[in-house]
Amino acid sequence: MLPEYLIKPQSSQYSTIYIDMNSFFASVEQFYSPHLRAKPVAVSTAPSSGGSIVAASIEAKRAGVKTGTKVAEARMMCPNIVIVHDSPNSYRHIHRQIMQILHGTPCHVRAKSIDEAYLKVPSYLQTREGVLSLVEGIKSSLMGLYGEHILCSVGVASNIWLAKMASNSQKPDGLVMLDKTNLVGFYGGLSLVELTGINRKMARRMYDIGIQNPIDLYNASWKYINNKLGINGGKWYLRMRGFEVDIDVIKANKSISHQITTMPNPPDTIVGLTTYANKIAITLGSRLRKKNLAASGISIYVQFLGGNWQGYTLSNIAFFRSDIKIISLTKMLLKKLIISSEVRKISITLFGMGDSRQLVFDLFDRQKELSLSLAVDKINSSYGNNTIMPLRSLMASHIELNRVGFAGDLLRENTF
Numbered sequence: 001m002l003p004e005y006l007i008k009p010q011s012s013q014y015s016t017i018y019i020d021m022n023s024f025f026a027s028v029e030q031f032y033s034p035h036l037r038a039k040p041v042a043v044s045t046a047p048s049s050g051g052s053i054v055a056a057s058i059e060a061k062r063a064g065v066k067t068g069t070k071v072a073e074a075r076m077m078c079p080n081i082v083i084v085h086d087s088p089n090s091y092r093h094i095h096r097q098i099m100q101i102l103h104g105t106p107c108h109v110r111a112k113s114i115d116e117a118y119l120k121v122p123s124y125l126q127t128r129e130g131v132l133s134l135v136e137g138i139k140s141s142l143m144g145l146y147g148e149h150i151l152c153s154v155g156v157a158s159n160i161w162l163a164k165m166a167s168n169s170q171k172p173d174g175l176v177m178l179d180k181t182n183l184v185g186f187y188g189g190l191s192l193v194e195l196t197g198i199n200r201k202m203a204r205r206m207y208d209i210g211i212q213n214p215i216d217l218y219n220a221s222w223k224y225i226n227n228k229l230g231i232n233g234g235k236w237y238l239r240m241r242g243f244e245v246d247i248d249v250i251k252a253n254k255s256i257s258h259q260i261t262t263m264p265n266p267p268d269t270i271v272g273l274t275t276y277a278n279k280i281a282i283t284l285g286s287r288l289r290k291k292n293l294a295a296s297g298i299s300i301y302v303q304f305l306g307g308n309w310q311g312y313t314l315s316n317i318a319f320f321r322s323d324i325k326i327i328s329l330t331k332m333l334l335k336k337l338i339i340s341s342e343v344r345k346i347s348i349t350l351f352g353m354g355d356s357r358q359l360v361f362d363l364f365d366r367q368k369e370l371s372l373s374l375a376v377d378k379i380n381s382s383y384g385n386n387t388i389m390p391l392r393s394l395m396a397s398h399i400e401l402n403r404v405g406f407a408g409d410l411l412r413e414n415t416f
Contacts, residue, residue, distance in 0.1 A: 012126040013179040013242065017119040017134060018155040018163035019102065022172040024115035025055035028094050029084050031149040040065065040081040042074050046263075047083045049075075054086060058172050094150065101141045105134055118160050128177070131156050135175060158242035164196055183242070187214035205229070214240075256287055256295070257349035266305060266342035270334055273302070273343055277330045280348045285323040288350060294319040296352035298326070300333040303345040312336045319354055326350070 021027070025043040030036045040060035042053045049072040056065045056074075063078035074081055095114050102109045107119035121131055135154050142152060153174040155166025162183075166176035169186070178186055192203040195214055209228045211217050217225075218240045225233040235245045258280050267273045277300070288295060296319050301311035312333045320326065330348060 012123070013158045014126045014128060014131045014156055014177070015121050015158055016156070016160055016163040017107070017121060017131060018157075018160065018167045019117045019119070019138065020153045020155070020164070020167040020171075021098070021115040022151045022153055023055060023057050023061065024150075025086065025091055026057035026060065027150045028090050029087065030057060031094075031146055032087075032090060036082060036084070037149060040078050042069075042071070042081055042083050043086050044071055044083055045086050047071060047085055097145060098142070101138060104141075105137065107134065116164075118163060131177070159239065159244040160246045161196060161239050162242055168196070184215065184218065187218050187240075190214050192217070254353060255349050255351040256284055256291075256293075257347060258283055259345060259347035261345050262343055266344055268339060268342045270337065270339060273337075273339070273346065274331070274334060276346050277334060277348065278327055280346065281326040281330045282323050284348060284350055285321065285326045288321045289356075292356050293353050294321040294356040295350035296320075296354065297350070298329045298333065299349045299351070300330060300337075301347045302337060302343045304341045305344050306341055308340070310337055315352060319356075321356055
């Protein structure tokens with residue numbers, strides 16, 4: 001029996017909606033800064049000539065600028081482009097507003113990144129009319145909040161992968177619905193590397209077994225593709241036919257980490273490296289307490305300009321979650337490092353997690369440290385990050401650690 005007949009229940013062709021915000025970072029910049037609207041805008045974490053573009057506005061994309069383009073190259077391609085520094089807090093704020101809109105629908109919502117999410121439609125709305133009503137409501141709500149300045153493309157299909165493919169096919173502000181009537185025609189207009197999840201290496205592997213394009217992949221028998229590509233081949237057989245094989249579960253934190261690049265002023269001494277490490281430690285401590293977690297292990301890794309790595313770990317120690325304790329442990333690990341050249345990256349990870357609400361912290365000095373950290377958290381939450389910080393990290397206050405993640409905490413926060 002073929003595997004699709006073993007799947008229960010069978011997928012409905014209108015069971016999944018995929019939301020992809022168009023040119024999200026750049027659109028948010030244009031929304032908050034009216035003078036940027038209708039202009040080619042590019043966002044960079046390092047707006048100097050040697051930096052790279054992390055997001056381009058719709059206008060900039062029309063000039064050929066895309067993610068990964070060097071700033072200097074973008075200026076050559078589009079002389080009137082405006083390069084702006086990234087604004088992570090603004091992106092998170094808009095992301096949360098968008099997720100509130102999506103959670104206002106009767107669908108199960110899962111954030112895939114800061115600018116993408118999918119909705120699993122309840123059975124009573126899995127009709128063409130039902131999903132069109134949901135999409136119209138979502139787009140209307142976005143228009144009410146942001147006008148035409150923050151738009152989304154929408155894909156509707158029977159599984160997450162197809163819905164994402166549909167959302168990618170018509171930008172900006174598109175709506176594409178895929179079902180059995182138009183699936184073959186949709187695949188006919190694509191190459192293998194245009195299928196999400198197939199890179200050049202995977203495409204070459206498919207070429208070697210006689211699969212030259214998406215139509216060949218769609219028409220390949222389960223027995224053939226499973227024999228040639230193993231379990232992954234079997235998944236592609238089902239995925240291409242609209243069966244759901246890509247749902248993943250949000251898991252609790254096993255570790256919390258933060259990595260930064262020290263460029264353009266890489267430290268070459270322990271003292272210089274400590275300013276970065278202290279700031280990272282405080283950031284991790286705040287995240288740890290926000291999640292009601294405590295850690296029992298810590299590791300630090302540094303990468304030198306030459307590419308070599310060095311790192312050390314402390315594990316199976318008493319549970320901790322105060323800034324002072326994390327900084328103290330970080331200093332112990334820093335003393336073990338042998339600084340051979342300038343340090344390009346530093347990463348600190350906390351692991352061995354436990355729920356702090358179920359742990360006993362019975363040492364008086366540890367309770368004092370924790371009380372101080374909690375007081376600092378409360379003030380910073382009310383008045384902004386770094387309003388107050390321990391004196392030992394004051395020298396690191398100029399270091400910007402605010403970066404936008406594409407997974408992790410925001411996904412856990414916004415998946416119900």
